[in-house]
Amino acid sequence: MKNKDEMIGGRMSRVDAVLKVTGGATYFAEYEVPNLVYGVLVPSTITKGRIKNIDTKKAENAPGVLAVLTHLNAPKVPAYEAKEASKTSSGRGPGLMAFHNADVHFNGQPIALVVADTFERATYAASLVKADYQEEKHQTELKANLAKGNVPSTNKSLQDYQRGEKDAYKTAPVNLEEEYVLPTEVHNPMELHGILAQWDGPDRITVYAKTQGVKMTQQVIADTFKLPKENVQVHSQFVGGAFGMSLRVWPHEIATILAAKKVNRPVKLVITRNEMFTIAGYRPHTHQKVGIGATKEGKILGISHWAHVQNSNYEEFTEATVAMTKFMYQIPNVNTTYRVVPLDICSPVPMRGPGEATGAFALESAIDELSYALNMDPIELRLLNYPEKDPERDLPWSSNYVRDAYQMGADKIGWSSRSNTPKSKMEDGMWVGYGMATGTFGAHRRPATARACMNGDGTLLVQSAASDIGPGTGTAIVQIAAEVMGIPAAKIRFDLGESNLPDAPIQGGSATVASVGSAVHDACLELRQKLVELSGNALKNAKVETLVYEDGKISSPKDRSASISYAEVLKRNNLPKLEVTKESKLEEEQQKKFAMYSFSVHFVKVHVHPATGVVKVKHAVALADAGTIVNRKTASSQMMGGAVGGIGMALTEEAIIDHRFGRYVNNNFADYHVPVNADVPDIDVLFVDKKDPYTNPMGSKGLGEIAIIGMAPAIANAVYNATGKRVRELPITPDKLI
Amino acid sequence: MKAFQYVRSTTAKSAIEAVVKDPSAMFLAGGTNLVDLMKRGVTEPDKLIDISRLPYNKIEKEGSGVRIGAMALNSQVADDKLIQEKWPLLSLALNAGASAQLRNKATVGGNMLQRTRCGYFYDTAMDCNKREPGSGCGAKEGYNRMHAIFGTSEHCIAVHPSDMCIALVALDATVRVQGPKGERTIPFADFHRLPGDHPEKDNTLEKGELITAVTIPDSPYTKNVHYLKVRDRSSYAFALVSVAAALELDGKTIKSARLAMGGVAHKPWRLLEAEKSLVGQSVSEAAFQKAAEVAMTGAKGYEYNAFKLKLAPNSIVEALKIAAGLTA
CATH class of the missing domain: 3.90.1170.50 (Aldehyde oxidase/xanthine dehydrogenase, a/b hammerhead)
Known part of the structure; x- marks a missing residue:
């Protein structure tokens, strides 16, 4: 019998959980x-x-x-x-x-x-x-140096972009133009x-x-x-x-x-x-401006998105801040501008949801603002402008269930009790607000190599030079191997984190399961095939495509006596072990045929205290359209972690520099406020959980980034719904609401 | 951090002698603030005299009041039945401070002596008159969002960070001190000082003086009390503004009131005039607003903390409303 929790889609506990909670896991400093x-x-x-x-x-x-x-x-x-x-x-x-x-x-x-x-x-x-x-003389202040912004020289995708007419929003019947500011945030693992x-x-x-x-x-x-x-x-x-550092x-x-x-x-x-x-990077302070215009019925006619991004003076850092604007909605006229502003400060480095998390704050706030200008439900506005295919590259989506996610989230948060008029609802002496926002990130897959080795005792060793910074990579990989080979998880070991193992890409951009998982999948598949070939007449000529792999055995579905364990195959062939090393990657042609993205939707309900401006997130729903969910338990934790990061982004986190000296004044855990448990409400995590047919053999799409992307604007939108105050400069601290 | 000598004292006398003798010796109790300051190089004692084992950790009735040993832990006081029953404001304030872990380690005496959390004080590369007299004040024209709106001087605009002390000043507590010249008592309101020309001095203790206890007199404020702390996150954050409010009610009439604010001054900020304005009034939002207005006399904001000029009176009204039962 297969243990369902050990298969793809299960809820297996982390393979390294015991080591981690007993001090058995050795970190670099130990x-x-x-x-x-x-x-x-x-x-x-x-x-x-x-x-x-x-x-x-x-x-x-x-x-x-x-x-x-x-x-x-x-x-x-x-x-x-x-x-x-x-x-x-x-x-x-x-x-x-x-x-x-x-x-x-x-x-x-x-x-x-x-x-x-x-x-x-x-x-x-x-x-x-x-x-x-x-x-x-030094310069550390972004706002004072916007004019020094440069077109990035290292990233072609961030050159000025235009589709249709430039700044078409200006002539649309309903339009607005606003600035959105994100302060410097620090990873602080x-x-x-x-x-x-x-x-x-x-x-x-x-x-x-x-x-x-x-x-x-x-x-x-x-x-x-x-x-x-x-x-x-x-x-x-x-x-x-x-988190990227x-x-x-x-x-x-x-x-x-x-x-x-x-x-x-x-x-x-x-x-x-x-x-x-x-000295170890941060999410860059970013000034953005968005202009958006629509018909009175809510059809978006044009959007313009400008971003100025804090940079160091000794190298160039870029991230996809304005990318989402190009494809998230069906808009005929789009132009984006991205500028790096060199300042006398350490270089930024990608931080969870790099670029998109920052960009989504501007885009999804602007969409929300437009919905109020149109007196329209913000979900309705999004549905009205849903793109049937990727409008940037004119490609079909490999999968896109964001509309399903809107519905699931609306049901779960109780969206129907939201009022479309801001500052119109009170509960226990608090202003009540509901907000939501969308997030997206490329469903990437990079070339990776894995080694799968069947040992004489029927245990399986899987190896690849992957990292596991916390999402549960090791666990997901074991599940993929368990599924393909039909071996209990307890008999599988996955080695990672050593440079002498087969090639794996960095753990960044939510691509590890898609990359390393695919390599493990393919290596195991080939290993299994080789073992079948070596099984002699034990399977009594059963058709290969009908074979069943369970409990470390290959069996014929019709004749259960026609069965042989992997260990027995090796023994009969006098092999101490059998090993396959395989590189796996997405065919380039496939990449050109489809637009591959993960999507998230965040819904929140907030309370705002009228006298003091204190915001409390009362309930959050985090939804992911991330293809097949390999491990529902670790994936759920990852979504929760991202939502907590989003609470920090929206309400508490800001690294502050005294520009007279160019020095941080709050670079410690007492004064730089990462959310504490008491700031975190019940978070419901929901998955669309529909396989993507094109991304990789498992049909998964990345999760790590979308977990945070969109959470901050969802909260900002809820705060507006509660108070009628639109805060466009994060974090939304009490002083900004009184 | 700089190497230092550690001495464990078994009697107050020997502890006091040790500190008097050595110019850079300091008492060590819970260490939750001092050790941080040592790690940052802000405070560099040559010798630490550990007083945490001195027998001053009891909470005992004294007449109709209470005597709280200086070595009593913050969590111990907050959870004490007698305190919760007779002086609930103190319990509320303590539980609003720091984090559970810190409250389990920090002592009452140490809480009173914690230094300001001004970022310029903590960073030895920046100017701070409190850390290095005469070097200048980094905060005055710097990032001063957390800073004072009352009682500042040109030399310092830092705030006292304690929550506990706000309740203690409101409750007319007294500090008991033992020193090289014997024992003395200091009214709580006179214990901490304003920065004036000597911001390096947080309080009126003399070198070698050891806090042995805090006493609180009998109090009618057992029911209509509230400690409101407005902060950037729900726990482990210093107050933007905090208000300790206590009302003695006769039906709807206010017989007496106690009000103090934290996060607004170099010392726990008692609001005597505002208290007076409440006496004899009926419980009402209007009366509370009037008190808040009185309380704000002389307040002055700086570039980043001007919001406190609005947040503080709002918080006073809110705290009084909750204390009076007008609001949940």
Whole structure:
């Protein structure tokens, strides 16, 4: 008998759950290697300029200190010498050449790395390093520098876009034009960033990393130090959350490798929570403007979407902020503009729902505003402008059940009790509001390779260099293998997070199950086929396409005695094991035939306290049109996590810089408000759960990003419904509503 | 952090002596704030005198009032039956503070001595007269959304962050102190100070003085009380504005009232004039609004905290309405 929960679509608990809750899971900072020493960074206290002098004497003389690494004494980095820091490895390299020269590009930039025999001693010694600077005037404020925005040079899809007539919204019978501002948000996974680095010889490096791609980290380190890839070993079996921050190698990781070289001992660096804000990326502060116009009946005639995005001054970061506007609704006239604004600050990095989460706040707020201007239900407005096919590329959807999701969500939240007149409903002394919004993200699939190995004892080993930063990748992969092979999950092991495993892409863009899952699916299918071929006459010539795979056996459906276990197949063939390694990818032609997207819809009910402006999300419904749901339990958790992230985006999170100094003033967990349990209401997660025929063998579409995309505007829309106040600058804190 | 010596004291006398002797020695109780400050390099004591085991953790009746040992934990006081029955305002305020984990560790004395949460105070690379007298105030023309609207000086606009203290000042508590010169008592309202020319001084304690207890006199405020805390998230966030409100009612008539605000000044901000305006009035939104108006006399906003000029009176009215039972 197959255990349904172990199959695709089941609710199997995480394969690593016990390890994680008992401390058995080892994270990068927990590895114990002989002779380990500890690194602590010294941040710059100016925002722009050059280091004139750096006094490391006191620190060097402090107890336990082995070295103080600065630009003056750091070992040379081959890629930095060749000025390739940001050009290597598709922009996933360190970008900033820390410890290479005296330049300071942003406040908090590491200017020294102190290595000592204990973490505490290194921390104290770091406080003794003092620098003199030649300071230059800095710019950190986005709003004051919008005019400096550049057309991105690294991303063709973000060039100015136009379909139909430009700014057609202006002449539409009903139109509006508004600005929407998202502040800087910081990923803040529970686990701090860092790396443990060790040189195993003059040209061999081993690192324990917090990464969303061991192969990516391996490639970057190899490129940076100009070593053969196989000379770099990367271990990252467990990652305590990342949300995008570990999609690249940061300068402090390279610095730690340099320090390990300098002291000729393994060095561990774990950055501080304060440094999580300053040196490891963020969701960029973005100014957007949307103009939208429709007929009086609600047919949208034109939309224009402009975005200005916070960037660093040393490399270019882009994300698909204006993408959704091009295809989410059937609009004949569309133009979008995307500008990067270089500022004296660390580079942004993708953060959950990169681009789309920011863009959806503007687009879905504007759609909501239009619905009130038309005196029309916002769902009705969306249905009226639903695109039967992708209007951007004129392609059919691979699948699109967003209309089903609207209906399911409306039923669940009790949309019928919503009033279309804002500020017209009270409950327990609170203004009551309902809001909803749509989200979307590309259903990506990248080439991936998996190895499937049937062992002599009938257990299955599956391997691929994937990451599992928390969504439950390992669990989903085991289910896919269990389904194809008909083996109980307990007999399947999935190895990930090691750079010597078969190629897997980074865990980003909601593509891991689609990519690695497909490779595992295909590898298992081929392995199964080989085992059938080796089964001799045990199956009594049953037709291959009718065979049943269950309980580790291949059986003929007609004649149950015609059956053989996988272990027996190997035994009869004198094979200790049988292994298949297979690369899997989506045919390019398929990609050109269909528009492949995941969709989400978020519904919320809020209470707003009239006297104090405090907003409480009372109920949330998160819906996903994400094809086949491989694991309903972990998928549900992922949707909930995204909704909580959306509450933070809408109501609490904002990293604040004092622009006089270019320094953050709230870079800690007490003052940067991530939602707490008491901020989170009951969240109902619903799945459309209809297989996509084209995306991948499982028929799944990505989930990680859409979980957050649209949640923030759904809340902002509900707040408007409750209060009649449209807040276009997040977060919606009490002061903005009184 | 800087290396320091740790000494565990078994008597108040030895603890006081140890601190008096060593210019940079400090008492350590729950450590929930001090250790953070040490990690950030804001406070760098050479020696910590651990007083957490001194026998000052009891909550006991004293006459018709109560004596709360300085080492009593915040959660212990909040959950105490006697406190909940006779001084429920204190329990409400305590439970509005910090997080459950912190309340389980933080002491009453430590809560009173916690430093401001001003970001400029915490960042040693920025100017702060409280951390480094004479360096300037980063907040005055900086990001001052959390800052004071009452009693500021040109040197400092920081706020006192405690919730507990707002209830204690409203309840006319008294602080008991033991020091090198013996024992003394300080009315709670005089314990914390305004920044003036010396923002580095949060309170009126002398070097080596140790808080041993807080006493609260008998109080008629057992029923019509409320602690309203307005904050950016539902827990573990400092107050934008908080209001401790207590009413003594005779039918619909207000016999006496107690009002204090948090998040608005360098010290717990008692609203004596507003209290007076309520006495003899009938319970009504109009009377509460009048009190709020009186309370706001002299308030002054800065670039990012001007909203408090509206949020504060709104909150006073709301807290009084809830205390009076006009609103759930």
